[in-house]
Amino acid sequence: MNSQKHAPTAPAPFKDRVWDFFASVRLSVVLLLSLAATSIIGTVIPQNANPSVYARKFGPDLYSVLDALSIFNMYQSWWFRLLLCLLVINLVVCSVRRLKATWKVIFPKKTHFNPDRFKKAPGRIEWQVSDTAAGDLKNTIEQYMQKRYSHVQTRQEDNSWWIFGEKGRWTRLGVYGVHLSVVLLVIGGLMGSLFGFEGMMNVPEGEARRTISLRHSDETRQLDFSVRCDDFTVSHYPSGRPKEYRSDIAIMEDEKVVETHRLRVNDPLRYKGINIFQSSYGQNAAEAFTIVFTDTESGMRFEKKGAIGKTVTLPAGRGKLTVEDFSGNFAFRGHNVGPAFLANLKPASGEQRPVLLPVNYPKFDRMRGGDYAISIEDVEYTYYTGLQVTRDPGVPLVYISFALMILACYITFFMFQQKIGIELDDSGNGVRVAVAGISERKRPGIKTAVRRLAAKLQKQTNQRTAG
Amino acid sequence: MPNSETLFTVVTFIYGLAFILYVAAWIFKKSLPGKTATGVLIAAAAGNAAGFVLRWAESHQMGYGYVPLSNLYESLVFFALCIAVIYLVVEYRYKVRTIGAFTSIVPFLSMAYASLPSMDSQIQPLIPALQSNWLIAHVITCFLGYAAFAIACGISIMYLIKSASASPDTGAAGRFPDAETMDELTHQMIAFGFLFLSVGIITGAIWADQAWGRYWGWDPKETWSLITWLIYATLLHARFMRGWEGRRIAYLSCLGFVAVLFTYFGVNLLPGLHSYQ
Numbered sequence: 001m002n003s004q005k006h007a008p009t010a011p012a013p014f015k016d017r018v019w020d021f022f023a024s025v026r027l028s029v030v031l032l033l034s035l036a037a038t039s040i041i042g043t044v045i046p047q048n049a050n051p052s053v054y055a056r057k058f059g060p061d062l063y064s065v066l067d068a069l070s071i072f073n074m075y076q077s078w079w080f081r082l083l084l085c086l087l088v089i090n091l092v093v094c095s096v097r098r099l100k101a102t103w104k105v106i107f108p109k110k111t112h113f114n115p116d117r118f119k120k121a122p123g124r125i126e127w128q129v130s131d132t133a134a135g136d137l138k139n140t141i142e143q144y145m146q147k148r149y150s151h152v153q154t155r156q157e158d159n160s161w162w163i164f165g166e167k168g169r170w171t172r173l174g175v176y177g178v179h180l181s182v183v184l185l186v187i188g189g190l191m192g193s194l195f196g197f198e199g200m201m202n203v204p205e206g207e208a209r210r211t212i213s214l215r216h217s218d219e220t221r222q223l224d225f226s227v228r229c230d231d232f233t234v235s236h237y238p239s240g241r242p243k244e245y246r247s248d249i250a251i252m253e254d255e256k257v258v259e260t261h262r263l264r265v266n267d268p269l270r271y272k273g274i275n276i277f278q279s280s281y282g283q284n285a286a287e288a289f290t291i292v293f294t295d296t297e298s299g300m301r302f303e304k305k306g307a308i309g310k311t312v313t314l315p316a317g318r319g320k321l322t323v324e325d326f327s328g329n330f331a332f333r334g335h336n337v338g339p340a341f342l343a344n345l346k347p348a349s350g351e352q353r354p355v356l357l358p359v360n361y362p363k364f365d366r367m368r369g370g371d372y373a374i375s376i377e378d379v380e381y382t383y384y385t386g387l388q389v390t391r392d393p394g395v396p397l398v399y400i401s402f403a404l405m406i407l408a409c410y411i412t413f414f415m416f417q418q419k420i421g422i423e424l425d426d427s428g429n430g431v432r433v434a435v436a437g438i439s440e441r442k443r444p445g446i447k448t449a450v451r452r453l454a455a456k457l458q459k460q461t462n463q464r465t466a467g
Numbered sequence: 468m469p470n471s472e473t474l475f476t477v478v479t480f481i482y483g484l485a486f487i488l489y490v491a492a493w494i495f496k497k498s499l500p501g502k503t504a505t506g507v508l509i510a511a512a513a514g515n516a517a518g519f520v521l522r523w524a525e526s527h528q529m530g531y532g533y534v535p536l537s538n539l540y541e542s543l544v545f546f547a548l549c550i551a552v553i554y555l556v557v558e559y560r561y562k563v564r565t566i567g568a569f570t571s572i573v574p575f576l577s578m579a580y581a582s583l584p585s586m587d588s589q590i591q592p593l594i595p596a597l598q599s600n601w602l603i604a605h606v607i608t609c610f611l612g613y614a615a616f617a618i619a620c621g622i623s624i625m626y627l628i629k630s631a632s633a634s635p636d637t638g639a640a641g642r643f644p645d646a647e648t649m650d651e652l653t654h655q656m657i658a659f660g661f662l663f664l665s666v667g668i669i670t671g672a673i674w675a676d677q678a679w680g681r682y683w684g685w686d687p688k689e690t691w692s693l694i695t696w697l698i699y700a701t702l703l704h705a706r707f708m709r710g711w712e713g714r715r716i717a718y719l720s721c722l723g724f725v726a727v728l729f730t731y732f733g734v735n736l737l738p739g740l741h742s743y744q
Contacts, residue, residue: 036697265595390680
């Protein structure tokens, strides 16, 4: 309590005021709404794009202001993390303070029942039992209550008996479970973003790689092992939609295969804390293909086997064609024309010129207006597999928080503490039984609970009399 | 044999009829249209469910075989079904039909939107990323949550009408349930919706972790579902800890549903993984 000496005029000690500030629900509401409002920014402004895109869109001045505020990577920014940390502190302080105050209320040494509260409780159910003595009825109900409820107490008053019971006391801790799950989630998330990484690697079939390029940066990272792609297959539906991508990969340490896995989308490999996912694929190169020369006048076809770097002679010695390069996604005047070959045509007479041969557009070369239109068919591709490689040490904590959140939300919303008071009033000609229940925060479910209990008791007492 | 699409078109009109009957029962204070409305809504929901199963069977016949929860069309159909079923449970338990006048319009609009000519209703095989059981759990729980929030919003609008009415106990607003019941029912629906939205977000996160190696990527849809979650979390705290009730809770409930609608539809205007084709 040193702070009191330093600030004698303050209405409350500084430490207490800080404590109060962090413990206020008003702060929780402000933080929840601030997180909601600021989160919108990142959904409107695409995140982590190339700086030049932003500079063009916003102009250099606005760009530098927004950049200084980390708007382009806002979910990892210091201020967004600060909001999250404040929420965690607020949750912890709030919960600890409330738990301290309510612990004794929730778990008192002696459970206290007040008959007056049950008399006034809404949803009270009464009925008359005429053929059983009050004492027997009391015993039956008492036995039933002892099986289903805890802290059962019986009290006698003049002509009446009171039987009390309680259950679901622990469910009042549910809300603290929800809070704990949020805290664990934020910690798990921060652990992932501080100590984890996320990157991509493209592995051509038959080759091994160990370098990944990290997401949203130009940096690379070396894995402790290398990944070899033994086979890649892509299958399609008749409509052309992809059906399955699959890579047979091998994990290699010191040139030895230590693990193999058939990688599919939704079926990753986890090895030494590193996760490897099937993410994309591409056509790496075309190993073999057929070059077709179509006579533009007669329509006659001439076929030749081709390969990258190989030169073939045109029909009737009209020239030479060298296929020089291949691209899996060639952009022609801004349009993606898909896989295409780049070749060099040297006619028998005249200058040599480059020709573009898109596989999916066999008539493309007719535009050139030569003697022969050239196209490529029967291409045998080799593929590379695109693997996503991640490490996230926060994931186990995050999964624990998921399970806790679902469980604790259920407990908080759908379970509650209920206190039951059953009055047996022996008026001489029969016994009046009244069942009433009270719950914390006037849960609507208490009425249903009382109705069900009354129905059970009615059945129990009837059976008893029948027997 | 009718195909599921034809069936859904018929169901759309039955939902429309149920809505008209609920409004008629409320305005003209008649019990016959009210009882008919319930029957018609049950028929619509049954047709909706039958269409769902039929579409499932059709996808198997075509050789794709998937639970029809994979595109906007199928989600609208499922959304309508969730609202109709949850509302019918509420009507049965609380014995109030006036709420039907404010909630049965949502399945009708949802189905009508699905029936627009521009909507792609073809049965398309699933791309690899969508072939996951987590996806099924994700969609079902999310839409149960959305449906509960839709009903909460309908009741909140009724609450606001009643509290703004000069004579809240007579006339059309007088036939609403009393303010306390509506407040309680709104809260019940929001608690239910909040649990299912939480489970929906979590199953989605697990799916993303399986498919892409990250449970959360701040994709616009994810972010908007979080915004929705935060708004309803605020509402729950305002109610429990600061004692808010009545109009203020009703306004927050409406705001929450606006966020739900944006999460569902608005996000498709933004780029991201979830944008439906």
